[in-house]
Amino acid sequence: MATATAPALAEGRGANLAHARTAAPYENWRPPVIGVSLIVPVGAEALVIADLLGTAMVPSGSVLSGETPEEAALNVLSDATGGLPPLRRVAVACVQMRRRKVITYVLATASITHESVGRLIYRDPRADIRVMPTIRAIDSLPVPGRLRVVVGLQALATGEIAYIGSDHISPMHLVLGDSAITEKRGQPAP
Structure with a gap:
């Protein structure tokens, strides 16, 4: 990749190089950021939400x-008496940022009771755990x-x-x- 030199900047060509750099297609030269989000149903009508300084x-x-x-999910949200109910991957979200891909695994737990929500510990001590009706x-x-x-x-659900x-x-x-899904389930591909 060309870099702007002092003579090029003096001649005004540096502005063209800067424009070329910002107009370039997305690059993936940095490792992706990988995260995990948890869906924790409470009964059939509510979800666990983290309230971080007024932001849900x-x-x-x-x-x-x-x-x-799955291991990261246990570090994000844990139960004081043990672990979370069984986790299952339900979605993978991929977003390409300017120079880095962000991959988020969405995991869901088995439904928990209102009483067990009080024992949950969130990784960020500034946040409060709340139970809200699903639509809200x-x-x-x-x-x-x-x-x-x-x-x-x-x-x-599906x-x-x-x-x-x-x-x-x-x-x-x-x-x-x-074939990739079949192999992941432990069965040979057809």
């Missing part, structure tokens, strides 16, 4: 190097979180894993191909 959000966190999304919780979330929750709940791209939503088996 889905409990979320980072996936560290060498960690699976979805409405209070920012658009990316809202999309992840709605698609995740639908995938949870038993599928959804892929959320920057411009489309599709079942994961259409993204990876049927």
Whole structure:
């Protein structure tokens, strides 16, 4: 990639190089940021939401190097008496930023009771854990979180894993191909 030199800047060509750099297509030269978001149903009518200084959000966190999304989820939200109910991947959201891809695994737990919500511990001590009716919780979330929750709940109901791209939503088996999904389930591809 060309860099601007002092003579080029003096002649006004540096502005063209700067424009070329900002007009360049997206680059993936940095490793992706990988995160995890949790959908925790409370009964059939409510969801667990983290209230961070007045902002509603889905409990979320980072996936560290060498960690699976399921292990990261246990670090994001844990139960004081043990672990969370069984986790299941329901969606994968991928967004291409200017120089980095952001991948978020959306996991759902089995439904918990109102009493067990009081024992949950969120990774950020500034946030409070709240139980909100599902529709009100979805409405209070920012658009990316809202999309992840709605698609995740639908995938949870259908038993599928959804892929959320920057411009489309599709079942994961259409993204990876049927043979990749079959191999992941431990069966040989046809």
